[in-house]
Amino acid sequence: MRTAFFTLLAATALAQTPRPGVNYDESKVGNDPLPDLKLTTAEEWTQTRRPEIVKLFEDHVFGKTPANLGAPKFEVTATKPDALGGIATRKFIHISLPAYPAWPGMDVMLYTPNHIKRAPCFVGLSFGGNHAVSQETDIPLNTRWMRESKEKNIVDHKATEATRGTESSRWALEMILKRGFAVATAYYGDIEPDHADGWKDGLRAAVSKDGANTVWKDGEWGAIGAWAWGLSRIADYLQTDAQVDGKHLAVIGHSRLGKTSLWAGAQDERFGFVISNNSGEGGAALMRRDFGETTAIITKAFPHWFTPKYASYAGNAAACPIDMHMFIALAAPRPIYIASAAEDHWADPKGEFLSGKFAGPVYALFGKKGVMVDEQPAIDTPVGDFVGYHVRTGKHDVTDYDWKQYLTFAARHWGR
Numbered sequence: 001m002r003t004a005f006f007t008l009l010a011a012t013a014l015a016q017t018p019r020p021g022v023n024y025d026e027s028k029v030g031n032d033p034l035p036d037l038k039l040t041t042a043e044e045w046t047q048t049r050r051p052e053i054v055k056l057f058e059d060h061v062f063g064k065t066p067a068n069l070g071a072p073k074f075e076v077t078a079t080k081p082d083a084l085g086g087i088a089t090r091k092f093i094h095i096s097l098p099a100y101p102a103w104p105g106m107d108v109m110l111y112t113p114n115h116i117k118r119a120p121c122f123v124g125l126s127f128g129g130n131h132a133v134s135q136e137t138d139i140p141l142n143t144r145w146m147r148e149s150k151e152k153n154i155v156d157h158k159a160t161e162a163t164r165g166t167e168s169s170r171w172a173l174e175m176i177l178k179r180g181f182a183v184a185t186a187y188y189g190d191i192e193p194d195h196a197d198g199w200k201d202g203l204r205a206a207v208s209k210d211g212a213n214t215v216w217k218d219g220e221w222g223a224i225g226a227w228a229w230g231l232s233r234i235a236d237y238l239q240t241d242a243q244v245d246g247k248h249l250a251v252i253g254h255s256r257l258g259k260t261s262l263w264a265g266a267q268d269e270r271f272g273f274v275i276s277n278n279s280g281e282g283g284a285a286l287m288r289r290d291f292g293e294t295t296a297i298i299t300k301a302f303p304h305w306f307t308p309k310y311a312s313y314a315g316n317a318a319a320c321p322i323d324m325h326m327f328i329a330l331a332a333p334r335p336i337y338i339a340s341a342a343e344d345h346w347a348d349p350k351g352e353f354l355s356g357k358f359a360g361p362v363y364a365l366f367g368k369k370g371v372m373v374d375e376q377p378a379i380d381t382p383v384g385d386f387v388g389y390h391v392r393t394g395k396h397d398v399t400d401y402d403w404k405q406y407l408t409f410a411a412r413h414w415g416r
């Protein structure tokens with residue numbers, strides 16, 4: 001997807017010159033100053049400044065999530081007590097909104113470790129559906145819209161048998177469960193299909209009074225807002241499940257879903273640990289740095305992810321009242337982890353590090369330490385106390401190496 005888009009971009013750039021190229025030269029990233037965090041005290045941050053910054057992100061980047069869409073309904077549709085060779089219990093839970101039956105709902109897959117009574121839980125959406133996350137072959141195939149892909153065996157926008165397990169390398173299920181953590185996941189396209197008109201078949205149209213005729217205005221939510229809302233509904237369910245410790249939830253996401261996990265963690269403080277895996281532009285990467293993907297590129301390629309206003313900062317990031325150190329700071333004083341990959345230049349690894357570093361003063365207000373280093377650390381050298389960071393060898397992906405760091409970090413902060 002990323003490569004395809006990049007090729008397309010390069011082709012467009014050739015065909016439609018003049019168009020500024022993508023910058024990968026550190027000496028040309030620009031030096032516009034970051035917006036001031038305006039720090040006073042921890043109390044003032046919590047009471048006033050933090051809500052102001054959440055509102056800035058609503059107004060300028062992701063749009064506002066509708067406050068109350070009514071109580072979600074949870075139906076446990078299947079339970080398998082001896083999943084993954086007996087180490088886990090697997091459940092499927094259908095979450096729907098009785099007040100808005102036009103939304104088809106989402107199917108959550110929950111694995112809980114059998115050797116722990118109430119396990120802390122990682123919560124994250126997948127790109128390919130539950131049957132792609134796990135190698136177990138008795139998982140119902142997701143039937144919702146998926147991006148056409150020969151390589152990924154998506155045919156006529158539907159998953160096929162051959163898509164089973166194709167995302168499993170990104171979900172180290174055995175490792176996570178054996179370490180005593182649970183995993184809850186759902187397909188992001190259950191909430192809203194990921195294409196420009198996807199919202200018409202998803203949550204946003206279902207709950208909007210103009211339905212599929214809605215004209216989205218500045219400050220109204222985009223797809224990332226809808227996906228983040230879905231993560232919070234999974235958190236709602238997890239409060240009711242006796243096998244999960246609902247007070248210890250970590251929200252995790254990769255790439256566009258890393259932008260989503262950051263936004264979910266910013267809005268929902270029940271996520272006690274927030275993880276951004278290679279989230280890049282619109283996620284952890286500072287928007288004022290012109291390196292790799294930019295606001296101009298992302299809002300052109302994926303306008304449906306954001307509130308319309310965000311596109312007005314294309315080519316003019318310096319005019320935006322937020323930058324992503326403020327996004328990371330919204331997790332404070334909770335632990336957060338930002339992961340980059342060395343070859344993932346598109347996501348601007350250094351920009352991802354710097355947002356974590358510059359969120360540090362907010363953690364300091366609470367007497368907590370952030371990344372604890374001034375410079376981006378060497379490859380495969382994790383750093384940080386309450387703001388964890390690493391840049392791992394390799395490409396844009398989620399690997400066992402990434403999970404090992406998240407598990408160690410969670411265990412340290414949660415005393416496991």
Ligand code: GCU
Pocket residue numbers: 001002005254255256257278279280281293298301346
């Ligand atoms: C594209 C997009 C990124 C995004 C990525 C992904 O590359 O430009 O912003 O993070 O897709 O979600 O895989």
